[in-house]
Amino acid sequence: xxxxxxxxxxxxxxxxxxxxxxxxxxxxxxxxxxxxxxxxxxxxxxxxxxxxxxxxxxxxxxxxxxxxxxxxxxxxxxxxxxxxxxxxxxxxxxxxxxxxxxxxxxxxxxxxxxxxxxxxxxxxxxxxxxxxxxxxxxxxxxxxxxxxxxxxxxxxxxxxxxxxxxxxxxxxxxxxxxxxxxxxxxxxxxxxxxxxxxxxxxxxxxxxxxxxxxxxxxxxxxxxxxxxxxxxxxxxxxxxxxxxxxxxxxxxxxxxxxxxxxxxxxxxxxxxxxxxxxxxxxxxxxxxxxxxxxxxxxxxxxxxxxxxxxxxxxxxxxxxxxxxxxxxxxxxxxxxxxxxxxxxxxxxxxxxxxxxxxxxxxxxxxxxxxxxxxxxxxxxxxxxxxxxxxxxxxxxxxxxxxxxxxxxxxxxxxxxxxxxxxxxxxxxxxxxxxxxxxxxxxxxxxxxxxxxxx
Amino acid sequence: xxxxxxxxxxxxxxxxxxxxxxxxxxxxxxxxxxxxxxxxxxxxxxxxxxxxxxxxxxxxxxxxxxxxxxxxxxxxxxxxxxxxxxxxxxxxxxxxxxxxxxxxxxxxxxxxxxxxxxxxxxxxxxxxxxxxxxxxxxxxxxxxxxxxxxxxxxxxxxxxxxxxxxxxxxxxxxxxxxxxxxxxxxxxxxxxxxxxxxxxxxxxxxxxxxxxxxxxxxxxxxxxxxxxxxxxxxxxxxxxxxxxxxxxxxxxxx
Numbered sequence: 001x002x003x004x005x006x007x008x009x010x011x012x013x014x015x016x017x018x019x020x021x022x023x024x025x026x027x028x029x030x031x032x033x034x035x036x037x038x039x040x041x042x043x044x045x046x047x048x049x050x051x052x053x054x055x056x057x058x059x060x061x062x063x064x065x066x067x068x069x070x071x072x073x074x075x076x077x078x079x080x081x082x083x084x085x086x087x088x089x090x091x092x093x094x095x096x097x098x099x100x101x102x103x104x105x106x107x108x109x110x111x112x113x114x115x116x117x118x119x120x121x122x123x124x125x126x127x128x129x130x131x132x133x134x135x136x137x138x139x140x141x142x143x144x145x146x147x148x149x150x151x152x153x154x155x156x157x158x159x160x161x162x163x164x165x166x167x168x169x170x171x172x173x174x175x176x177x178x179x180x181x182x183x184x185x186x187x188x189x190x191x192x193x194x195x196x197x198x199x200x201x202x203x204x205x206x207x208x209x210x211x212x213x214x215x216x217x218x219x220x221x222x223x224x225x226x227x228x229x230x231x232x233x234x235x236x237x238x239x240x241x242x243x244x245x246x247x248x249x250x251x252x253x254x255x256x257x258x259x260x261x262x263x264x265x266x267x268x269x270x271x272x273x274x275x276x277x278x279x280x281x282x283x284x285x286x287x288x289x290x291x292x293x294x295x296x297x298x299x300x301x302x303x304x305x306x307x308x309x310x311x312x313x314x315x316x317x318x319x320x321x322x323x324x325x326x327x328x329x330x331x332x333x334x335x336x337x338x339x340x341x342x343x344x345x346x347x348x349x350x351x352x353x354x355x356x357x358x359x360x361x362x363x364x365x366x367x368x369x370x371x372x373x374x375x376x377x378x379x380x381x382x383x384x385x386x387x388x389x390x391x392x393x394x395x396x397x398x399x400x401x402x403x404x405x406x407x408x409x410x411x412x413x414x415x416x417x418x419x420x421x422x423x424x425x426x427x428x429x430x431x432x433x434x435x436x437x438x439x440x441x442x443x444x445x446x447x448x449x450x451x452x453x454x
Numbered sequence: 455x456x457x458x459x460x461x462x463x464x465x466x467x468x469x470x471x472x473x474x475x476x477x478x479x480x481x482x483x484x485x486x487x488x489x490x491x492x493x494x495x496x497x498x499x500x501x502x503x504x505x506x507x508x509x510x511x512x513x514x515x516x517x518x519x520x521x522x523x524x525x526x527x528x529x530x531x532x533x534x535x536x537x538x539x540x541x542x543x544x545x546x547x548x549x550x551x552x553x554x555x556x557x558x559x560x561x562x563x564x565x566x567x568x569x570x571x572x573x574x575x576x577x578x579x580x581x582x583x584x585x586x587x588x589x590x591x592x593x594x595x596x597x598x599x600x601x602x603x604x605x606x607x608x609x610x611x612x613x614x615x616x617x618x619x620x621x622x623x624x625x626x627x628x629x630x631x632x633x634x635x636x637x638x639x640x641x642x643x644x645x646x647x648x649x650x651x652x653x654x655x656x657x658x659x660x661x662x663x664x665x666x667x668x669x670x671x672x673x674x675x676x677x678x679x680x681x682x683x684x685x686x687x688x689x690x691x692x693x694x695x696x697x698x699x700x701x702x703x704x705x706x707x708x
Contacts, residue, residue: 275699285586286668293667320637321663324676348666359671 015175081143253280337375490520517541536563551578614706654701
C-alpha cells in the first residue's frame with residue numbers, strides 16, 4: 001500500500017493532469033492537421049476536375065467521347081471517374097453506372113456516391129464529382145476518388161500511437177518519480193521536525209546543492225532554527241533567573257507569615273511580620289513591573305513620539321537628583337556637559353536610561369570614589385558617558401551584564417533587581433543608539449548617539 | 455528618622471473614623487466616592503478602607519451602570535477601573551467629560567504601559583494608578599485629587615511657622631532662615647502647597663522630579679532626609695513626618 005502512496009500524492013495528480021492535457025492537446029493538433037490536409041486535397045481535386053470538365057465540355061460531342069475514354073485509359077490507379085449520359089439518362093460511355101441522384105447538374109464539385117462498373121461486383125464509391133449539361137443535352141460527369149485522406153488518417157493514427165502514448169506514459173513516469181522524490185524529502189524533513197518538536201533543538205533540515213529551491217528553503221529554515229535555539233537557551237536561563245529572583249522574596253514572605261502565625265503573641269509582633277511579608281511581596285512585584293516595562297520598551301514603536309531632547313539640561317538634572325545619594329556614600333559626582341547638545345528621542349526614556357547608569361555607578365563604586373557623567377561630540381555623533389571608579393566589568397562579563405537579571409558574582413549581595421542594564425540596553429536600541437561598556441577596572445559606559453541623516 | 459515616624463492611622467491628612475477633624479464639613483457634606491470596579495474582592499477592600507476613612511462609597515461593577523450612577527448621584531470623585539464589562543473605563547471618562555462633568559477621576563489599571571497611562575490621562579482621567587497598588591497609595595491620591603491646591607497668586611507660602619518666599623526663593627522657620635538648594639526648594643514648595651496631606655514616594659517622583667519610573671535607589675528618602683534636616687532643627691518639633699510604608703506628610707506643629 002505504502003509504495004502506491006505516490007499515486008495519491010499531489011505531485012502525481014498534477015503529473016497525471018498535465019499528461020492528460022498534453023494528450024488532449026496532441027489529439028486536437030493532429031485532428032486539426034488532418035482536417036486541414038483533407039480540406040486542401042478535396043479543394044485541389046475539385047479544382048482539377050472542374051478544369052478538366054471545362055476542357056472536355058469545349059470539345060465536339062464526338063471528341064468528348066474520345067477524351068473521356070482517353071482519360072479513363074490513362075488512370076492506372078483507377079481513381080478517375082468519367083461518364084457521358086444522354087439526355088434520357090442512358091450511359092453513353094464511362095465507368096459509372098448511372099448519374100447519382102444527389103449530384104446537382106451544372107453545380108460546383110461535390111461529394112457523391114456512385115457505382116463503378118469497371119470494377120468487379122459493381123463497387124460503390126464515394127467520390128468528388130462534377131456534372132455539366134452539354135449543348136446537345138448530354139450530361140458530362142467527371143469525378144475523382146479522394147482516397148489520400150484515408151491514407152493520411154492512417155499515417156496520423158500511426159503517429160499518434162507512436163508519439164502520444166509514450167509521451168503520456170513518460171509524463172506519468174516523470175510525475176511519479178518527482179512525487180516519490182518530493183515525498184521522500186518531505187518525509188525526511190517531517191521526521192527531523194518531529195525530533196525538533198520532541199525537544200532535540202540541535203536537529204537541522206537536510207540540504208544538498210544550495211541552488212536548488214528545496215535546499216534553499218532548508219538553509220533558511222536552519223538559520224531560523226539556529227536563532228531560535230540560541231533564543232530558547234537564553235530564555236531558559238532567564239526563566240531560571242526570574243524564578244530564582246521571584247522565589248527568594250516570596251519564600252521570605254511565606255516564612256515570615258508562617259512563623260508569625262504561630263509565634264507572634266502581640267499585635268506589634270504580628271504587624272512586624274506582616275510588614276516583612278509585604279516587603280517581600282513588594283520586591284516580587286517590583287521585579288514583575290520591571291520585566292513588563294522591559295518588554296514594553298523592547299516591543300515599543302514609540303519613535304513616532306520622538307522629540308528634540310536637550311541632553312545638557314537632562315544630564316544636569318540627573319546629576320542634581322543623584323548628588324545627595326552620592327554624597328551620602330562620600331562619592332564625588334560630576335557632570336561634565338559644557339555644550340548644549342541635543343538628540344532626537346524620548347526624554348522620559350532617556351532620563352530613565354541615564355538615571356539607571358548613574359544609579360548603578362553609585363551602587364558599585366566604593367566609598368570615596370568618583371562618578372562622572374559626561375557629554376561630548378565624537379566623530380559624527382553625540383556621546384553620553386558615565387564613568388566610575390568602581391571595580392568595573394571584566395571582558396567576559398561584558399555581554400552578560402546586558403542580559404536580564406544578570407548580576408556578577410562580585411555584586412550578588414548588592415540589592416537591586418539586576419534588570420537595570422538590560423533596560424538601558426533596550427532604551428538605547430529603541431533609539432538606534434549604541435551602548436558600549438569598556439572592560440577593566442573603572443567602569444566606562446557610553447551611549448553613542450549618531451547624528452541623524454535627514 | 456525614627457523620632458517622627460508615624461503610622462498611617464494617625465495621619466490627620468487622612469480622615470479617620472476615630473477623629474472627626476472638620477465636623478462642620480462632614481455634617482454638611484460627606485465626601486462621596488463612586489467606585490467602578492468589576493472585581494468584587496478588590497472593590498470590597500477599597501470600599502472598606504475608604505469607608506473607614508470617612509468616605510461614602512458607592513460601588514458599581516460595570517461601566518454602563520457606573521456611568522448612570524456618575525450622572526445621577528454626582529459624586530465628589532470617581533475611581534474607575536480601566537477594563538470593565540459593559541463599557542471600557544476610558545469610555546466612561548470620555549463620555550462624562552463630553553457632558554462637561556469635571557469630577558476628578560482616578561483610573562485603576564492592570565495595564566501598566568506608559569502609553570496606556572498617557573491615554574488614560576488624555577481621556578480626562580486626573581490620575582492613574584497601576585495594579586497592584588498599596589491601598590495607602592490609592593487613598594493618598596484620592597485625597598490629592600479632592601484637595602487640589604488652588605492656583606494662588608500668593609508670593610509666600612505658610613504652614614505654621616514655616617514660610618517660603620517664592621520670589622526671593624528663600625525659606626524660614628520662625629526666626630531661623632533656611633538655606634535651600636533649588637531641588638530642595640522645589641520639593642518643599644510642592645509639600646507646602648499640600649500641607650496635612652500624605653504624599654507618597656511615587657507621587658513625589660512623578661510630580662517633583664517628573665520621573666515616570668521608580669528608580670532602584672531610595673531617591674525620595676535621601677532627598678527628604680536632606681530637606682528634613684534643614685526644616686526640622688535639632689530642638690524643634692518635627693514638621694516633616696515619615697508615614698511608615700506610605701510616604702511623607704508636612705504639618706504645622708500643633
